[in-house]
Amino acid sequence: MGTLVINQLLDFTFHAYGRSEGVCGIIISDHAYPALVAHQLLSKVVDEFLEANPRSSWETGEPRIVMPQLKEYIDKYQDPHQADSILKIQKELDETKIVLHKTIESVLQRGEKIDDLVQKSDGLSAQSKMFYQQAKKNNSCCSEEPGKYGGIDG
Incomplete structure (x- = not known):
């Protein structure tokens, strides 16, 4: 139904969309502007133009035809991420x-912090066991000789 053409020159990309009815839309953008978005806009604008303006109204070139929504499209499509x-x-x-x-x-x-805490906890647990075993050992020597440390003899 139409022909899309992309051409790059210096710092600009030219997007052109021509229709068999004799109407063409052109967008000039920088290289970063997405081609898909440019083509969507061209297709939309040309289609709406043809719907609103039959060939007989523009093929003679008179009177001048305006498209008020074109400014809205230009504003909207400045940011391709918002438009598409x-x-x-x-x-x-x-x-x-x-x-x-x-x-x-x-x-x-x-x-990693949890792993560090687990390691510290394991270390504290091992130290607690050693302390318990040492305390048990120390207390066992005290209970072998009743009364030696001031306890009550039986």
Whole structure:
């Protein structure tokens, strides 16, 4: 139904969309502007132009035809991420991935801290057992000779 053409010159990309009815739309953008979004806009603008203006109204060139919604489209499509729902979702996904990576990194760091606490706890447990065994050993020598340390003899 139409022909899409992309041409790059210096710092600009020229997006052109021509229709068999004799109408063509052109967008000049920088190289970073997504071609898919430019083509969506061109297709939309040319289609709406043809719906609102039959060939007989423009093929002679008179009177001059205006398209008031064109300014709205230009404003809306300045940010391709807001204009194209797929790009918008992709941007949101990218932002979510960044947050997830930070969260996972934080959880892993907490996991390392938990591992450190477990090791310290194991060390304290081993020291407690040694203290208990030493205390038991020390107390056992005291109970072998009743009365020797001021206890009551039987």
